[in-house]
Amino acid sequence: MQNEVYQRVSDANVITEKYMDSILVEERLIDSVVADTSTTFLGETFSMPVFTPAFSHLKEFNGREKTGLEEYSIAAKESNILNFCGMMENDQFRKIMDTGAKTVRIVKPYADHAKVLDQMQFAEDAGAFAIGMDIDHIFGENGRDICVGEEMAEQTTEMLRDYVERTKLPFVVKGVLSVRDAVKCANIGAKAIIVSHHHGRMPYAVPPMMILPQIKEALKDRGVESIVDCGIAGGADVFKALALGADACAVGRSMMPSLEKDGVEGVKAFLQKVGNELRYMMSFTGFAKVSEIDDSVLHFMK
Numbered sequence: 382m383q384n385e386v387y388q389r390v391s392d393a394n395v396i397t398e399k400y401m402d403s404i405l406v407e408e409r410l411i412d413s414v415v416a417d418t419s420t421t422f423l424g425e426t427f428s429m430p431v432f433t434p435a436f437s438h439l440k441e442f443n444g445r446e447k448t449g450l451e452e453y454s455i456a457a458k459e460s461n462i463l464n465f466c467g468m469m470e471n472d473q474f475r476k477i478m479d480t481g482a483k484t485v486r487i488v489k490p491y492a493d494h495a496k497v498l499d500q501m502q503f504a505e506d507a508g509a510f511a512i513g514m515d516i517d518h519i520f521g522e523n524g525r526d527i528c529v530g531e532e533m534a535e536q537t538t539e540m541l542r543d544y545v546e547r548t549k550l551p552f553v554v555k556g557v558l559s560v561r562d563a564v565k566c567a568n569i570g571a572k573a574i575i576v577s578h579h580h581g582r583m584p585y586a587v588p589p590m591m592i593l594p595q596i597k598e599a600l601k602d603r604g605v606e607s608i609v610d611c612g613i614a615g616g617a618d619v620f621k622a623l624a625l626g627a628d629a630c631a632v633g634r635s636m637m638p639s640l641e642k643d644g645v646e647g648v649k650a651f652l653q654k655v656g657n658e659l660r661y662m663m664s665f666t667g668f669a670k671v672s673e674i675d676d677s678v679l680h681f682m683k
């Protein structure tokens with residue numbers, strides 16, 4: 382959001398990057414060992430607390446046979462991490478499930494309520510790991526957002542509670558960026574939240590890692606796990622998020638060059654690099670296990 386007179390930087394992506402880079406980490410080397418990045422999330426064990434993003438609308442890259450969504454899903458399965466996908470029709474979701482990846486389907490807040498319910502039920506029947514909704518994709522410049530020709534609609538606490546009650550699967554709310562919404566998620570029985578501003582949909586959105594400690598405090602002992610996304614580009618970013626209270630992170634656009642160029646193998650190599658960087662940060666700071674990481678090693682640049 383820029384103006385001819387005032388050159389203000391309102392882009393939440395830029396603000397978020399700046400905030401993340403202002404968080405510094407001390408070293409604790411004596412008695413440290415090579416760390417283990419394996420983790421549990423929603424009761425399942427994964428090789429690392431680094432998950433794929435809830436992406437949509439990725440075509441086949443470089444003339445390859447599978448879509449980018451299928452390719453990164455295969456990479457998630459082969460890397461033993463949790464997979465996410467976003468807006469899509471049921472036939473596309475079936476193809477994601479056919480990859481065998483443990484997948485969370487994030488359904489859009491469609492104005493067509495029957496479509497929301499249908500996609501959630503389809504995901505459950507197809508064996509999804511969890512379902513959820515990106516509540517940060519409701520509003521657009523002219524009121525309700527129109528996303529790829531489809532109108533979105535406001536979501537109330539009661540509607541979200543209804544989704545939770547209808548499904549046997551854990552319910553994940555994506556796009557939580559306040560204590561107020563986080564507490565509402567806990568109240569309706571959501572099992573996880575994604576602390577995110579959806580790559581900067583709202584100007585001046587608070588960086589997820591800045592609001593995360595308050596959210597964690599508010600959700601203490603409420604049984605809600607949290608994932609951070611937006612601007613996660615490497616293992617140091619993941620480490621900072623975990624130290625601030627996240628249970629896991631999702632990479633996003635940082636994965637795209639590897640996906641476009643080398644498909645499944647590119648994403649696997651990218652994820653491996655992020656995981657190695659995380660292990661490196663953990664080893665340097667004396668945290669042998671993911672569950673041990675805390676914020677006592679962090680320093681905030683003024």
Ligand SMILES: Cc1cc2nc3c(=O)[nH]c(=O)nc-3n(C[C@H](O)[C@H](O)[C@H](O)COP(=O)(O)O)c2cc1C
Binds near residue numbers: 487
């Ligand atoms: C091509 C593309 C498609 C996306 N589609 C969806 C979607 O359908 N549902 C959703 O919840 N988020 C969607 N997102 C947002 C991502 O899940 C994620 O929140 C965001 O990209 C994080 O920021 P980062 O890219 O800076 O890491 C999409 C992002 C991109 C770049």
